[in-house]
Amino acid sequence: MVSKFPAKATAAFCLITAGCFSSQANFHPFSDSSVCEGILRSSRAICTVAITVADYKYSLYGLPNDCDEYRRLLSEVHLRSAKRLLKLCEINKGFYVKAGQFVSSLRQIPKEYSLTLSSLQDQVVPYDFKVIKEVLVSNLGQDPSELFTWFNEQPIAAASIAQVHHAMLKDHQEVAIKVVVNFS
Numbered sequence: 224m225v226s227k228f229p230a231k232a233t234a235a236f237c238l239i240t241a242g243c244f245s246s247q248a249n250f251h252p253f254s255d256s257s258v259c260e261g262i263l264r265s266s267r268a269i270c271t272v273a274i275t276v277a278d279y280k281y282s283l284y285g286l287p288n289d290c291d292e293y294r295r296l297l298s299e300v301h302l303r304s305a306k307r308l309l310k311l312c313e314i315n316k317g318f319y320v321k322a323g324q325f326v327s328s329l330r331q332i333p334k335e336y337s338l339t340l341s342s343l344q345d346q347v348v349p350y351d352f353k354v355i356k357e358v359l360v361s362n363l364g365q366d367p368s369e370l371f372t373w374f375n376e377q378p379i380a381a382a383s384i385a386q387v388h389h390a391m392l393k394d395h396q397e398v399a400i401k402v403v404v405n406f407s
Contacts (some may be wrong), residue, residue, distance in 0.1 A: 320383035
């Protein structure tokens with residue numbers, strides 16, 4: 224079978240894909256450094272965009288815009304790309320989730336994107352409690368166990384940059400604690 228896609232483009236696609244798979248992994252060798260974390264997040268975004276562009280170019284190469292096969296393949300690429308973008312937003316969190324929420328609300332984008340990204344409106348993956356505890360200690364200067372009789376590690380609600388936890392102060396007053404996670 225003869226490929227419809229030029230050999231140089233196929234090679235470039237393979238190299239981009241291989242490089243991006245390694246950066247997409249949840250490997251965080253520099254997790255203590257906000258600069259390195261920023262570079263890692265930006266690299267994931269660049270790789271996601273590069274893979275998406277290559278996917279559109281490769282999948283639709285040589286097809287006339289007005290045929291049924293083009294429209295069917297375009298819908299498939301939209302869906303794959305939207306899933307890729309959703310994964311990026313969920314991994315990178317913060318601003319990326321906000322951007323994904325905004326994109327999902329636009330009427331001008333293909334339905335595959337709006338339907339896929341709409342999960343960011345009300346189904347955000349909560350931060351790991353280890354991150355929440357670090358924020359609490361950093362902001363309050365004490366371990367939560369010193370301030371609260373109990374602190375529910377499972378959030379009541381989770382959003383793009385914050386989540387809410389149920390807790391009880393030492394004076395037995397029940398409270399809701401909103402923890403904002405700041406990515407520098």
